Amino acid sequence: MKRQNVLGAVFVTVFLDLLGFGMLFPLLPTYAADLGASATLVGLLIASYSAAQLVAAPVLGRASDRWGRGPIVAASALGAALGYAVLFLADAMTGLFVGRIITGLCAGNIAAAQATISDVTTPEERGRGMAVVGAAIGLGIIFGPALTALSVPLAGEKSPFAIAAVLALANAVWAARALPRTRGTSPRLLTTLGRAARHPALVLLLSVNFLVMVAFSQIESQLPLLTRHTMGFGPVENGYLFMYVGVVIVVFQLTGTRWLSSRLGDERLIVLGLGCFALGAALAPFVTTWWQVLLPAGLIGVGNATQAPSLMAAISKQAGADEQGAILGASQSLGSSGRIVGPVLGGALFAEVAPPAPYLAGGVAFAVIAAAFVVLDRRVT
Incomplete structure (x- = not known):
């Protein structure tokens, strides 16, 4: 696969990932509070994602070294879709924690995308390649919250969870078809x-x-x-x-x-x-x-x-x-x-x-x- 095609595939993958992730920023704390959570419990809910991500990151890194970046990105996106679906179905804090932890455990897409760029670029080209990831992240943190602001009045407060799940499923299909199976050493x-x-x-x-x-x-x-x-x-x-x-x-x-x-x-x-x-x-x-x-x-x-x-x-x-x-x-x-x-x-x-x-x-x-x-x-x- 040509380097430009790889960079384009990485851009779409990261953008879809951050689009769904960004939708939760303005929603999750107040949604949890409406279920009776204190600010302390909201903080623990937000932190549970990063804790799960930290635990899973080395495992996902070694898996992508062994089986290739593309399959791991696709599997992570599929897992994230499951996590968002659990969040959509949750009607108590236990469900929110389960969904949040699942999405954290599957939050390996950006690291895998960066590794893909490292695999297909020279050191001189790497900065330009990483800028593609930065651009996708930037657009995701703009349009993700905006999508929540637009969807909640039209489809209800839980709709961002469903949209995020659909985006993650689309990302899984895209990554499986478009990302190469490059390998490296994490x-x-x-x-x-x-x-x-x-x-x-x-x-x-x-x-x-x-x-x-x-x-x-x-x-x-x-x-x-x-x-x-x-x-x-x-x-x-x-x-x-x-x-x-x-x-x-x-x-x-x-x-x-x-x-x-x-x-x-x-x-x-x-x-x-x-x-x-x-x-x-x-x-x-x-x-x-x-x-x-x-x-x-x-x-x-x-x-x-x-x-x-x-x-x-x-x-x-x-x-x-x-x-x-x-x-x-x-x-x-x-x-x-x-x-x-x-x-x-x-x-x-x-x-x-x-x-x-x-x-x-x-x-x-x-x-x-x-x-x-x-x-x-x-x-x-």
């Missing part, structure tokens, strides 16, 4: 982290990635509950809000991030992104209208658009040429670990302290991470 996480520990600059960057993901997932997971508490938002309004954040991320990455990176450098751009995160999180609890919420949501979007790619670029530069893939994979695993801790912490703060607490704590956390990064970066570089 790096082992503990071995990679052991090598990274010998480089202080890498330790700092990987630590920042973990802590940022804790703080970010803490505020992201509770956003639908906060907007319901402060403005009475439901899945429709939250769908448009998440779509707006996605648009900000994609547009700023396409226009502002590259321009700023060439003038400020990755390290300063990381700090700038953390500052936007801190300000957006601190302002979020105090907005009471649609127009007001656009400012903190926009700041959070700009923070994501600047901090995330700059941090990945800095990690890639610190890793040796033969270790970049392994180190970036380890970074993603640490990010998944942060997505376990963050929602649990955010839910507990929301329920046990006050609804604004996850955001005020998140704002302080982002500021502290930024200050610590500035100080420690000077010492290790």
Whole structure:
């Protein structure tokens, strides 16, 4: 199969995967709350996906090395369809947890897609190939929430689960037919982290990635509950809000991030992104209208658009040429670990302290991470 055809197939696979995944952002927390879940239990529900993903990732990686990327992507999508179907049928929290864990166990498509690109591209072409994955993710996080906002009024609150299941089934058929059976060797996480520990600059960057993901997932997971508490938002309004954040991320990455990176450098751009995160999180609890919420949501979007790619670029530069893939994979695993801790912490703060607490704590956390990064970066570089 020609390289361009492979890249096109990967784009469709990742887009369909993120389209279904993104539909749940604005819906799942309030849907669970309507079933009687506290914010703490909502946090555990969100975290269960990342916990299952972290457990399954090494198994799926080794399976794709043995049987090829295409079959594993197809099988993962089929499993995700089952998970979404369970979510659709669930009428209690037990069912939601089962469905969420199934989808987490089958969340190997993006890693397999990235591995496919690594298999069919040279090191010089790899950045362009990974940009295809980034574009598909960006479109998914825009159109997924938008699809929820459009479908709920037309077909009911449970309709996004059914649509996500159909999208996952379509993805399974597509991957089975279009993705090649390329094979490779997936790096082992503990071995990679052991090598990274010998480089202080890498330790700092990987630590920042973990802590940022804790703080970010803490505020992201509770956003639908906060907007319901402060403005009475439901899945429709939250769908448009998440779509707006996605648009900000994609547009700023396409226009502002590259321009700023060439003038400020990755390290300063990381700090700038953390500052936007801190300000957006601190302002979020105090907005009471649609127009007001656009400012903190926009700041959070700009923070994501600047901090995330700059941090990945800095990690890639610190890793040796033969270790970049392994180190970036380890970074993603640490990010998944942060997505376990963050929602649990955010839910507990929301329920046990006050609804604004996850955001005020998140704002302080982002500021502290930024200050610590500035100080420690000077010492290790």
